[in-house]
Amino acid sequence: MINRVELFWFSFLKPESTGRFSNMVLNKKFIMHKRFEGEPKPSDFKLVEEKLPPISEGEFLCKAKWMSVDPYMRPYSARYPLGTTMIGSQVAENTAYFGLLELCQPKAGETVVVTGAAGAVGSIVGQIARIKGCKVIGFAGSDSKCKWLKDELAFDAAFNYKECSVAKALQESAPNGVDCYFDNVSENIIHISTTVIQMSLVAKQLKMEGFLVHRWANRWDEGINQLLEWVQEGKIKYRETISEGFDNMPAAFIGMLRGDNVGKAVVKV
Numbered sequence: 001m002i003n004r005v006e007l008f009w010f011s012f013l014k015p016e017s018t019g020r021f022s023n024m025v026l027n028k029k030f031i032m033h034k035r036f037e038g039e040p041k042p043s044d045f046k047l048v049e050e051k052l053p054p055i056s057e058g059e060f061l062c063k064a065k066w067m068s069v070d071p072y073m074r075p076y077s078a079r080y081p082l083g084t085t086m087i088g089s090q091v092a093e094n095t096a097y098f099g100l101l102e103l104c105q106p107k108a109g110e111t112v113v114v115t116g117a118a119g120a121v122g123s124i125v126g127q128i129a130r131i132k133g134c135k136v137i138g139f140a141g142s143d144s145k146c147k148w149l150k151d152e153l154a155f156d157a158a159f160n161y162k163e164c165s166v167a168k169a170l171q172e173s174a175p176n177g178v179d180c181y182f183d184n185v186s187e188n189i190i191h192i193s194t195t196v197i198q199m200s201l202v203a204k205q206l207k208m209e210g211f212l213v214h215r216w217a218n219r220w221d222e223g224i225n226q227l228l229e230w231v232q233e234g235k236i237k238y239r240e241t242i243s244e245g246f247d248n249m250p251a252a253f254i255g256m257l258r259g260d261n262v263g264k265a266v267v268k269v
């Protein structure tokens with residue numbers, strides 16, 4: 001849900017109930033136990049409990065109720081030693097908001113293409129583009145996701161990239177070329193040089209830019225508040241795929257990477 005606490009740790013606190021540690025807190029966390037080889041497996045994670053020291057003056061203790069599982073956790077974890085706590089960070093909505101509006105600067109009548117279109121970032125990107133009067137073409141990994149995009153989120157076109165010729169789908173749905181391509185999955189779906197996007201890059205003199213959403217940290221509330229307003233006005237719809245229970249964090253993460261989620265993948269602790 002938009003505007004929920006933005007930072008979720010892959011760890012969870014509970015009060016220690018017995019004996020001399022009664023004023024201490026047990027923290028449960030998942031650590032990276034083995035390096036991911038290909039798709040992450042449940043055995044790559046290990047559940048660890050640790051007693052936290054009492055909090056000191058000026059510190060505070062939080063208990064997580066909802067947690068986030070995110071794609072970047074996969075490449076990012078390769079940079080850290082085994083035993084590192086897995087973390088997630090829920091920033092999808094503002095990634096869509098600032099990434100699209102600031103970098104793509106979509107204008108009415110333009111054609112916007114988005115991959116990972118039924119995911120947390122992609123589903124919001126497409127809807128903001130629609131609000132701005134653009135034609136929106138989405139790519140997602142199942143027919144039911146595409147149906148949701150077209151029927152409920154009002155995408156102009158949505159294609160199951162596992163079942164279609166992506167180049168042909170783009171050729172037919174974007175006869176005037178593409179003005180903005182918001183790529184959520186790298187080269188996994190669209191190989192730019194084989195599609196109409198290549199000619200659009202040249203003819204429309206497009207630019208390519210990467211970003212980290214923290215670039216707009218000083219405008220964070222602006223994004224959240226605008227998105228919230230659009231949700232309240234019924235202009236933006238969202239879905240969450242909720243896994244129940246802290247112990248299911250690895251399964252939720254693996255499932256999200258496989259495409260089990262529609263909208264944001266979260267865990268209810």
Ligand SMILES: NC(=O)C1=CN([C@@H]2O[C@H](COP(=O)(O)OP(=O)(O)OC[C@H]3O[C@@H](n4cnc5c(N)ncnc54)[C@H](OP(=O)(O)O)[C@@H]3O)[C@@H](O)[C@H]2O)C=CC1
Nearest residue numbers: 071095116119120121140141184185188211212213257259
């Ligand atoms: N730059 C930044 O600051 C930020 C960037 N991001 C990026 O945004 C993107 C989307 O993140 P988010 O919305 O949280 O995740 P999603 O909710 O979109 O979940 C990931 C989705 O990726 C799709 N997917 C998985 N494997 C493949 C594959 N091989 N080919 C194509 N699609 C695949 C699946 O959908 P499907 O069924 O359609 O295949 C899956 O549901 C990620 O690349 C993430 O790293 C996110 C936050 C901040």
Ligand SMILES: CCCCCC(=O)/C=C/[C@H]1[C@H](O)CC(=O)[C@@H]1CCCCCCC(=O)O
Nearest residue numbers: 070071072073075076089090091212213214
């Ligand atoms: C390492 C792959 C990053 C893929 C893009 C992405 O999903 C970014 C997510 C960021 C999110 O805003 C919260 C974070 O902490 C993520 C940043 C992760 C990596 C930053 C690496 C910067 C560096 O090279 O030091």
